[in-house]
Amino acid sequence: MSDRVPVVESPSRRAFLFQGTTAALSLPVVATVLASCDKTVAAAAGPASVKAPEPTPRQRADSMDAMHERGIKAFPAKTAGRGNALLAPRLENGVKVFDLTADEIKWEVEPGRHVDAMAFNGMVPGPMIRVREGDRVRVRLTNRMNQSTAVHFHGLELPNDQDGVPFITQPPVKPGESFEYHFTVPNAGSHMYHSHHNSAEQVSKGLLGAFIVEPKAANPAHRADVDALMILNDGVHGYTLNGKSFPATEPLVAKLGQTVRIRFMNEGMMIHPMHLHGMHMTVIAKDGWDQPAPWQCDTLNIAPGERWDVLVKANNPGTWAFHCHILQHAESMTGMFGMVTALIVTA
Amino acid sequence: MSDRVPVVESPSRRAFLFQGTTAALSLPVVATVLASCDKTVAAAAGPASVKAPEPTPRQRADSMDAMHERGIKAFPAKTAGRGNALLAPRLENGVKVFDLTADEIKWEVEPGRHVDAMAFNGMVPGPMIRVREGDRVRVRLTNRMNQSTAVHFHGLELPNDQDGVPFITQPPVKPGESFEYHFTVPNAGSHMYHSHHNSAEQVSKGLLGAFIVEPKAANPAHRADVDALMILNDGVHGYTLNGKSFPATEPLVAKLGQTVRIRFMNEGMMIHPMHLHGMHMTVIAKDGWDQPAPWQCDTLNIAPGERWDVLVKANNPGTWAFHCHILQHAESMTGMFGMVTALIVTA
Amino acid sequence: MSDRVPVVESPSRRAFLFQGTTAALSLPVVATVLASCDKTVAAAAGPASVKAPEPTPRQRADSMDAMHERGIKAFPAKTAGRGNALLAPRLENGVKVFDLTADEIKWEVEPGRHVDAMAFNGMVPGPMIRVREGDRVRVRLTNRMNQSTAVHFHGLELPNDQDGVPFITQPPVKPGESFEYHFTVPNAGSHMYHSHHNSAEQVSKGLLGAFIVEPKAANPAHRADVDALMILNDGVHGYTLNGKSFPATEPLVAKLGQTVRIRFMNEGMMIHPMHLHGMHMTVIAKDGWDQPAPWQCDTLNIAPGERWDVLVKANNPGTWAFHCHILQHAESMTGMFGMVTALIVTA
Known part of the structure; x- marks a missing residue:
């Protein structure tokens, strides 16, 4: 019983306890912890018949602030994987050839949170493609996923058969198969490429990337x-x-x-x-x-x-x-x- | 037992089975079917003690693709009813008179899916009204619904008593009653008419239409x-x-x-x-x-x-x-x- | 039994009953009442063995319309408290000093509906601050809430240490503490001030206000x-x-x-x-x-x-x-x- 008195009377030790409790928990869990922190501390302090005092408003505020501080101090936190890497093309007879491989991977969104992802070349977002108006381009898509897919070049005004919409402009690219898109880059600007098949799932899970077209004459x-x-x-x-x-x-x-x-x-x-x-x-x-x-x-x-x-x-x-x-x-x-x-x- | 072997070994027959299963189902049901298709096929293949093999990823992909293809091949699918029909006015002493009748109907949104609708002149959207700046117009609203209603001309800058907001600019038009709006068309552009009474329900169910005003001098x-x-x-x-x-x-x-x-x-x-x-x-x-x-x-x-x-x-x-x-x-x-x-x- | 007959046969008395029933209820409750009004009236009319007739469509429409009318006739309804009051600054050596006190209060959002609010100077939105480009300003924030807080001047291009983001630009202002922001007003326009700490809760509950900057040269x-x-x-x-x-x-x-x-x-x-x-x-x-x-x-x-x-x-x-x-x-x-x-x- 003797050490219960300082717990009750020492805000600084109480604060330490709060931080100790929350430090080992992932962020989403902490809200629940905070909501029930009175009980937690009461339980930690001894048998149910001995009631620990309510934390003061200041102690509660300190506890919340500590969580806020921890998040900001962690920024920018290290995680495995990084999206948007510039994709270097192979040059074949004056054509810039880009290889995109769609795969199902695990992706670390924030420290310790790994999610099921669909990714081009193992990253989310997929690699950045960067070309110039008038460039001749080939994009070779290889599908290593368990679903069919296809690539739509969102914003590019391509010939219809390069538009990437299964059953409208091409057959879907089946698991294990490949498909090649080829075109002369039409219009400049910040565009995107992404799946246009089962897209609510596939784009949501990461099958997307930037397709940036430099204008012939820069403004x-x-x-x-x-x-x-x-x-x-x-x-x-x-x-x-x-x-x-x-x-x-x-x-x-x-x-x-x-x-x-x-x-x-x-x-x-x-x-x-x-x-x-x-x-x-x-x-x-x-x-x-x-x-x-x-x-x-x-x-x-x-x-x-x-x-x-x-x-x-x-x-x-x-x-x-x-x-x-x-x-x-x-x-x-x-x-x-x-x-x-x-x-x-x-x- | 003898015919179970081909089911297991023939992807094409499997694919046919999948299509056969899904063809008779409405689209929303198919997701559930696809999610449970292993079990379905297993069950179809024989007694519970005999376990059919899992479909391969390719078979699953083919099954999903077949549903996508079916939707696109069906486009544009036939349904009963078509909205936005141009509404021809009657001319009375130089005034263009449009008759709008609000009714509760069934509306076919996609093949086989009939919904409860509220509609002007039996269509969703209601008929398109097309006039010219400066035209003199009368819109005669007849309410055949079980709720009161009123028509707001969204975007038109009308005199206040023609604005169609019950209890602010007019009484609601009761079931079985009629109301006449009359005005000189003020401002050009793509406008709308719709219910402004219990509108979260009435507009959601279809009590709306286009009101297009041609400018006096076309750009x-x-x-x-x-x-x-x-x-x-x-x-x-x-x-x-x-x-x-x-x-x-x-x-x-x-x-x-x-x-x-x-x-x-x-x-x-x-x-x-x-x-x-x-x-x-x-x-x-x-x-x-x-x-x-x-x-x-x-x-x-x-x-x-x-x-x-x-x-x-x-x-x-x-x-x-x-x-x-x-x-x-x-x-x-x-x-x-x-x-x-x-x-x-x-x- | 004798008075049950007129209830059944008199639509106007029925309508009155409907209005009488709903008048005492808050708006959100009324939807439920309307949905169940048949039963209510039936129950009111006598023992369960005597069944009142269904209300006619017109009676239902009248009942709905009466609720709509009541809301509009009540506008603008009186409630306690009014936000956006102009905050007069104190002048100290050419500096305009504004006092903001954050507190937890009850706020009447519509007649009879009192909610838990967080408020600057006891009102939601907080008082309107109105200054001129180039003015020297001090904003003294006192926190009387049970949570820490901070004020971000949303839209003002201030020096970094006046930006009001806890753990990035300043420590949070703890319960019972004060903090002073001081700056020369940089850019004109319609801006805002609000909490930038636990903001999804604090701004949602009212810790916000307008910060309007008059341009030096009015357009x-x-x-x-x-x-x-x-x-x-x-x-x-x-x-x-x-x-x-x-x-x-x-x-x-x-x-x-x-x-x-x-x-x-x-x-x-x-x-x-x-x-x-x-x-x-x-x-x-x-x-x-x-x-x-x-x-x-x-x-x-x-x-x-x-x-x-x-x-x-x-x-x-x-x-x-x-x-x-x-x-x-x-x-x-x-x-x-x-x-x-x-x-x-x-x-």
Whole structure:
């Protein structure tokens, strides 16, 4: 009995206990723990007949804050795998050949959370394809999954038989089979490639990537020092930016005075109004097409299938929160999660 | 026992069995069937003590693909009833008189699926009203439903007593009663008429239609060869385009080189980012008002109550998928459904 | 038994009974009552062995209409508390000092419905802060809640240490503590301040307000006679405009010919396409930044975190419905509720 008194009377030890209890638990479990923390502590303090006092409001606040702090201190957290790696083409008789292999893999969305994924070349999002208007391209798709699939080049105005819609423009690519798409790159802009077969499952699980087409003549007003990609998804993997959830998301980094181009792409099923702190965004293109005139905002609503290109003048030094403003996609009582990252402007 | 061996060894017969099983079922049922198909086949193959082998991944893929193919091959599927028929006015002393009768009917949304609907003139969407700025108009509403109702002309800037909001601008029109709206058509554009009484139910069930006002002076930049309407809804009837779900949706058809004007109208409760394959859309008007400058996209996010007018230059021959990019509104593991149609560009 | 006959035969007395039954009930309860009203009346009429006749369709319609009428006649309904009161600063050595105290309170969202709220200075939304570009400002936050908190000035491009994000730019402000933000107001426009700690709960419960920055040089094209604020929220308090649900929402009022500026701010988790009847809106700014060219609409889709400024030329006299066009946010079978108000244009 003797050590029960200090437990009751020492807030600092109580706080330590709270942290000790929660440290070993994954984030989603913590909410339940927090909700029942009175009982936990009471039970830990001795037999049921001895009642531990309620934690004070301050102790509860400290406990919640500690969880919030832990998430932010963990950022950017290490996880296995990284999406959007630039895919180098093979050159065959002047044609850029890209190999995409669809496979079923495990993917680590945040530390310790491994999910069933469908992926091109073993990563979510799939590798970034980057070409120029007028390039001759071949994309060789190999299907190593247990489902058929097909690739649609979302935004590219291709000949109909290269459009990737099973039973409308081609047969599905069966498990174990391959299919080759070949075309001359038609229109510039920030486009996407993704499955167009059983797509509500396959795209949700990661069968998607960026297809960026440089224009023949670059618009000097769009010159940027940093070219960043932010692919949004919200399916069975949870709320993700470039295939990862906070705190495993990757920050954007720029030097003071640099211009950052961000290419937003929504591969999910919900809108996501992305909010940048500290600086505004200048919107220059929609779905790869220049807007008639650039316009400014700090919160950009991005709907499924849309791509928006923005420029940010990194003129405000510091680490800036950058997140979906549907708050349930970004923060719970246990701290930030999901669609949260940061823009770090270094002096 | 003798015929069990071929079942086990012949993939083609297995595939046939799968198709035979699923052909008689409605689409939503098929998902369950597919999920349980191992057991089904096992059971079909003989007594419980004899275990049939698991289908191979390829057999499962073939089974899924067959369902997808069936849906697409059925498009455009025949159903009873067609919405948006042009409503011819009676002319009375220079006034165009339109008769609208609200009734409770059964409506075939896709083959075999008949739903409880509320409809103007027996169709969903109700008949298209098409007038010109400055026209004198009377709309005679007769209510044959079991609920009161009223018609709001969404987008038209009418005198207050013609605005159609029960208890604010008029009494509700009771079952069996009639009400007459009369006005001089004020502002041009793609507008709508719909119930403004118990509207979450009545509009969801179909009490809506297009009210298109031609401008006095047509904008030559908006000239189109084909003038198409796409009214979105997402209530108790499921995800619909012009009152029908895929494969019963109607394709848009244009000749190579023609210009298609599409008037999107969202009468539902959710956003729908409509994605056109193969060609881009040039956005010219919002809620009937010209945009300050046209802009391009391939995915247009349309919110409830909004109307967007776009032009498509039909310069890419073929049959092009055209669908909501919230993938759960367009495709399941059993194939495409809901908000899917096609733009067919004939050479 | 004798008085049971008139009950059966007199529709008007039946109608009265219906109204009598429903008058004492809160709106959400009424749906259930209406659904079961046959049984209620039957039970009221006598012992179970005597069966009252079904109400006629007309009686049911009258009953539904009466509920709709009651809601509209109650508008604008009185409730305790009013948000958005202009907060007068103290002047200290040329600095405008604003005091914000966060507290946990009860808030009356509509007559008789009191909810748990978190509020700045005892109101939801918190008091309106109104300053000018270049003003020197101090905001003193005192936390009287049982949770930690912090204030983020959403849209203002502040120095990093004034951005209000716990563990990124400052420690959380603990229960009982205070924190002072100080800055020179950087960019003009319609901005917001709100909690950025456990925000999905705290903002949802009301810890938010408008932060409006007048430009140094006013744009003469944006001159308005009435400057109105419409803050949208959709969390645990239900669907609200400026902290109240219909019929407790406050109408906007203008004289014929006046120009009304409306500053929409979405502090909720869902989009809300706000639809104004009778007149169109001219959109002039997004997130405090002027649009490159004004554009017109009657339904403006506002996403979480976004602010949109519009001008309305009040040239159409009358009382005009003004509501979210996601119909379930505005009307049920028992009448209008939630995100509904009116623009009243007086002659």
